[in-house]
Amino acid sequence: MTDPADLPLLEALHSTPARRYLATDPVPDEILWELLDAAVRGPSGGNSQGWGWVVVTDPDVKKRIAGWYRDNWDRAYGRRRDEILAQPPGAPGLSRNGFLGAEHLAEHLEDAPVWVFPVLRGAAAATDPMTGASVYGAVQNLCLAARAHGLGTSLTTLYRGHEDELRELLGLPDDALTMALIPIGRPARGRWAQPRRRPVEEVVHWDRWGATRTRDTGAADA
Incomplete structure (x- = not known):
């Protein structure tokens, strides 16, 4: 664990990648709170x-959900393993290291000491694509707080497709929908680094789509 006071906010924002190799050491309750x-x-x-947060540490519950997760992983990515690993460096999409990390998580999901499910009330029958807007900011807060304590997280929804079974397993209200699964634990491999993303200049538009500007970094270098 680390002292959260030692981590500047902007550094945390730039260095909170998904950490998928997690040790099995328990997370102290006081930190989780x-x-x-x-x-x-x-x-x-x-x-x-309108949210709730379901913390899961029960091995039997985790084992059942991890089985659904692995089935979905295999359908979405596992069958494409050779194809993905053969891609050249810098190719768009999941990188080789990203794939191997995600594969490890799928194979060892239940070993993460604690999971958190953010749950949104009134979302079970929602058709509004903006429904998740009322929970994902809070989810990022959770991930950043974990980073401050030296704990790794990743955000995944690859368990989906078993929502009714999951609702019963977790005892959720009928109107509730899980919005993600966040495994949390001490990183066992890798480092805190800036995630690989497209340059910000390529994805920012000014006043209307397609209107771009060159970024002036002179002030930052002065």
Whole structure:
């Protein structure tokens, strides 16, 4: 664990990649409460706070959900293993290292000491594509708080397709929908590094789509 006071905010924002190789050491309850307390400071539409947070440490519950996860992993990515690993460096999409990390998570998901499911009330029958807007800011708060404590996280929805079974397994209200699965633990491999992304200049548009600007970095270098 690390001291959160030692990590500047912008450094955390730039160095919180998905950490998929996690040690099995338990996460102390007092730290977990701090992460969740940071999560609920996130925004929600109209300050409705229609969320709940299900913390899972039960091995039997994790084992059942991990089975669904692996089935979905195999259908979405596992069958393309050779194809993905043969891609040249810099190719778009999942990199070789990214694939291997995601594969490891799929194979060892239940070994992560604690999982958190963000749950949104009233979302079970939602058709509004903006529904998740009222929870994902809080989810990022959770991940950043974990980073501050030296804990790794990743955000995945690859368990989906078993929502009714999951609702029963977790005892969720009928109107509730899980919005993600976040495994949390001490990183066992890798490092805190800036995630690989397209240059910001390629994806920012000014006043209308397609209107771009050259980024002036002179002030930052002065």
